[in-house]
Amino acid sequence: MSNRLQSKVIIVTGGSSGMGSAFARRAASEGATVLIGARDKERGEATVADIAREGGKALFVPTDVTVEEEVAHLVDVAVKEFGGLHGAFNNAGGGNSQGAIRTIDASFWDSVLALNLTSVFYSLKHEIPAIVASGGGSIVNNASVVGVVGDPAAAAYSAAKHGVVGLTRSAALDAAKEGVRVNALVTGLVNTPLWQGFSASNPEAASGLLNQQPTGRAADEAEIAAFAAFLLSDESPFITGAALAIDGALTAGF
Template identity: 90%
Template structure:
């Protein structure tokens, strides 16, 4: 494994499972100091401890990404404890996302938007100034294929992820001259615990979704983590403001 993230301090939200956990481990293995922001203290501390046992550097900071003050605290810990901030993988999101335009209640809409879009706004608002003060760096926001194409069964989630793509592009333009890059991942099916649980509970629906996937499989978490690590490294200096599909050609057919 390379040390291309050596000396970088990187935040990952939602870093206790799935793509976030895979990225935290990958970034640490490439030399980064990783701050894991999430709500689950037990899993967060366990993940940080496992990274440390493998020779990496990680710290868990209890964080509810829907609360701006907690995001601000996460960034402050990075700066005060480790001397700066050089990158972030804003990955937290998901939750209960199913609901059509006619069935979605306002309270459900508010929860989905808060977790999947407002949290990214809070993150960028506090991360970008800290990254600028540290000399520049990179941010990756985890969007979704339904951030570039509609989904009638998950309208709030799709709206939120479309918002993440727009927010990514706007933030990239805002900070480009200050040496901060901001990109979004357009992820498709990924073999996370959430997907495995959904597949077990809804085998027919899971089979239908896999049937739409040109590759016939879901991505491995490690594949997403590797791409995010590349975008957060100095090997991708001219990739900025992009919504990058890592979806096994799923959106190529839309």
């Protein structure tokens, strides 16, 4: 494994499991100091322990990304404990099918946007100044294929992820001259614990989704982690303001 993230301090929100945990391990293996900000203390600390056993450096900071003060605290810990902040993988989020727009409860709408969009706003608001003060760096926001196409059964989630793409582009323009790059990942099906659980309980629906996937399979978490690590490294200096598909051609035909 390369050391291209050596000496970088990187925040990972939603890093206690799934893609976030996979990225945290990857970043630490490439030399970064990783701060995992998530609500699941048990899983977060387990990821930190795994990283430590492999010789990496990580810290778990209990964080509810829907609360601005907790996001600000996470960034503050990075700066005070490790001397700065050089990158972030804003990965916290989640969603499920909600049915037709006319059936969505307003409180459910608010909760989905809070977790998937407002949390990214809070993260960018506090991460960007810290990264500027540290000499520049990179931020990756995890969007989704439904951030670039619609889904009639998941309107709130799709609206939030479309918002993440727009917010990413605006932040990239805002921070470009200060040495901060901001990109979004347009991820498709990924073999996370959430997907595995869905497949086990809804095998017919999972099979139908895989049949729509040109590659015929879901991505491995490690594939997402590797690409995010590249975007957070100094090897991608001219990539900013982009919504980059890592979806096995799922959106290529739309």
